[in-house]
Amino acid sequence: MYDQPRPRAHPSRTAMTLDQMLERVRYEGAYPTRERAAEAVHHVLSALGRQLTGDERVDLAQCLPVEAALTLTAQIPDAEPLTGWGFVKGLATRTGATPATVRWDTGAVFAIVARLAGPDLLARILHRLPDGYALLFGQPELRRPQPTAA
Numbered sequence: 001m002y003d004q005p006r007p008r009a010h011p012s013r014t015a016m017t018l019d020q021m022l023e024r025v026r027y028e029g030a031y032p033t034r035e036r037a038a039e040a041v042h043h044v045l046s047a048l049g050r051q052l053t054g055d056e057r058v059d060l061a062q063c064l065p066v067e068a069a070l071t072l073t074a075q076i077p078d079a080e081p082l083t084g085w086g087f088v089k090g091l092a093t094r095t096g097a098t099p100a101t102v103r104w105d106t107g108a109v110f111a112i113v114a115r116l117a118g119p120d121l122l123a124r125i126l127h128r129l130p131d132g133y134a135l136l137f138g139q140p141e142l143r144r145p146q147p148t149a150a
Helices: 018-029 034-049 054-063 066-073 084-095 099-128
Strands: none
Touching: 018 034, 018 066, 018 099, 034 066, 034 084, 034 099, 054 066, 054 099, 084 099
16 A cells, blocks of 8 residues: 555644735724734734643644734743633733723634634633633533543
8 A cells, every 4th residue: 555645633724824814803893904904813822822732732823813812822831721702811911902902803813814724723712711711712611621532
């Protein structure tokens, strides 16, 4: 027999450039400029990098465009993770934006991050983070999602 190409470990993930990611975030968030989308991506991924730890952090970084992954992983995780609402309030304080604006930015960026991560990794991420993040990722928070067994 001959060698078959191996399927990617995470077939739901697609390679995306930073330019493509910014255009999708710009569309998702209805931002007037690409620069505004880039600002949202930078702030939200930096804040997420302060919350996410472990294998989920590494696996998510592998799903993102290199520049976005560097933004995520350049942050030192906080000793005490924030709830979803704490995430929004903390980011609002850091950026000087209103909580409503930060919530909008977070939803636009996390929608694309969720697509890049795929459902299994997203479930693992949500399981690792405190309550309140599922809604930020556009998921119902009826119960804590559980990763599927491999």
